[in-house]
Amino acid sequence: MKSEARALFDWLLTPRQALEWQPQEWERALRILRANDMLATFAGLFEPGDLEQLSEYARRHLHSAVTYYQRQKHQVHHEVELLHELMAGAGCHPVFLKGAGYVLAEDSNHRGRLMSDIDVMVDKSELRRAELALLNSGWKAKEVTDYDDRYYRQWSHELPPFVHPERGTTLDLHHTVLPPITGRRIETVTLFDNTVQTDSGYTIFNLKFRLLHCIIHLFFNEDYEKACRDVWDIHCLAEQFSQPELMEFIALSQQLGFGTEVCFALRLRQYLLGTEYCDQASETLNRQLRGREWMVKRVIAPAVMPTHPLVDTFGTRIAKSLMYLRGHWVKMPLRILLPHAATKSYRALVSSVMGKYHYES
Amino acid sequence: MIIDTGHYRFRVSGAPEYCYSELSRMYGDSVNLSPEKPVDFQLDFTSTSWLRTLVRPQRVLNVDNQRIFNPIAKDKCLPSIEWGMNWCVASYDHTRLLIHSSVLVKNDKAIIFPAAQGSGKSTLATLLGLNGWHLYSDEMAIVDLNSATVSAVHRASSLKNQSIKVVHSQFPNAVFSRTTEGTQKGAIAHVQVHSRAEFDHFGPASVVAVACPKYVGGARTEILPLNQSQGFAQLVRNSFNYSTLGEQGFETLFKLVQGAEFFALRYSNVNEIGDFLETLV
């Protein structure tokens, strides 16, 4: 891993170092941050007084990123309001997840965080009603191939995405947090037991489950292109826990069968962001990860590095590919994986030989 | 190679060799200007796949991690650099209001020509820019959010198909790039309208008029005044980032509209239009 890849996490921890940067360092940093959707986040970490001291060049790019983010944030608030009303009208009880959840909870990571879509969860029994309500009020199901549509409905934890043609928003409607096909699950009752209402009356996960979901999302995803953002999300959420609360959280995750993922995430935080844990917590992490510690440094950390030609290495690319394969692997048992992989692979093979855009023209 | 266009500095890398000599001719002293200064955007060309490299070589244009266009044949890379520069600005600059239009300035007064493709705005702007007007941009009005003035960028003007011949016949000594045939938009060439030295004298200008041009072969010159509501709507429709800027964009456009007259133009004779535009500045 090039040190500059890791440096991104250092920039987020101590943004004031940027006050000393030369123009060329700013140029590189701006490119890497922007490519990984972290530029507005970085901008949000400066005090107003510090921002004024930056060069016009830096301020201009940061300001553009923040303007764009503010527009999105505004849109999210508006969509949440509309969706909540729509769902309530249909007798559904939506829980707002991920980005929308952080915005509503005002978790520190919400500042500057770009969101490409809104994630909402309803109980499986409400799914059909929710889907119909969406389709009846202007939302359209995004076009996916028949094959993918079947995959979504049968094996996944979410329906194919919805798009609102006028507003351009994308919506993912979930009925649980993990694809059932992985064989891992959290009882719906538990999920809904761990929700809270915001002051405005919207439902989100409580802090423990926001963190848990974030960690699950990191480890059950295929796409690690922008995973560094997930690491920052995890850090900002975990920071809100006291050490005793953290111990409780680890215990809870072990009860739910996600102890390993959580301990990997906490260890990753230690490795990349220098977080320190009390002795008790460290011991718990050691025990849970016994024999697998090496994966943090060798596989997981490289996979969550920012992606950019300036910092990509063979190692980070391999790690991201491995996690990509793994991401698919855990989402499907072998008998599904092979036909799915076979279909996807044929296309991939043609694409790699003929060029990625062979199927589009 | 670095291209300094004033507000925006670009670095182009990995392009086929011929592109660099073409860009040098187009951009003159703007090339590699102040190399110690940072760039705003970098355009990187890479190849698509190992087989393609052998069979029909294609390049992909990336800005950081993003492939911004479908792959391009080697001989069509030059226009994609110009489009790439536009893409970067329109996607990432939200410190100014950007309107899809040409901008001509005379006597420190600006006229904006918002229009979709095929309206002839670039041809009109180029012909007038080579003939006494200052072409601030053939593609994008760059509007200051506070003052609603427009400022210039040092860019080559782009011409398509017939326009290339038309401009060349009237201004055979102008600096043209090679013509790239067979792009999605037909044949494309670029023209240097102003040198860097001239450009350096172009300061911010207040907008006195907004004219929506429509070139129709053989048509009589028709000038239809529009009211400010219609004009405001046209500007909104043609903005790249009005929606992102939200209320700030609204306030800026209102300020711009306050000081401007609006017209729709239908023409085939550029000189007559030129005469009319002179009366506005």
Added chain:
Amino acid sequence: MLYSHIVIKTMPDRSGIVVFNRNTFTTQFIQNPFVEQLKADPVSGEVDWNWLQSQCGQNQDAHGFLSDLVDLGLVDGGSRDH
């Protein structure tokens, strides 16, 4: 009177009013003959609401204009009835 998420400006040439909605980020154009008589700040384009309300009693067109704004959800209805 005017909802806080709405910004209304009168075009200087009195061809209409333009409305910005801070919630939806949409821009609307509204034409109404009464706009020609509308009292508005020459710089900001802001409508003089007190003046408009005072006109509603005696001027049908003013009342009609304000009703339009209420119907479009830009202005709170209570202000129409004075």
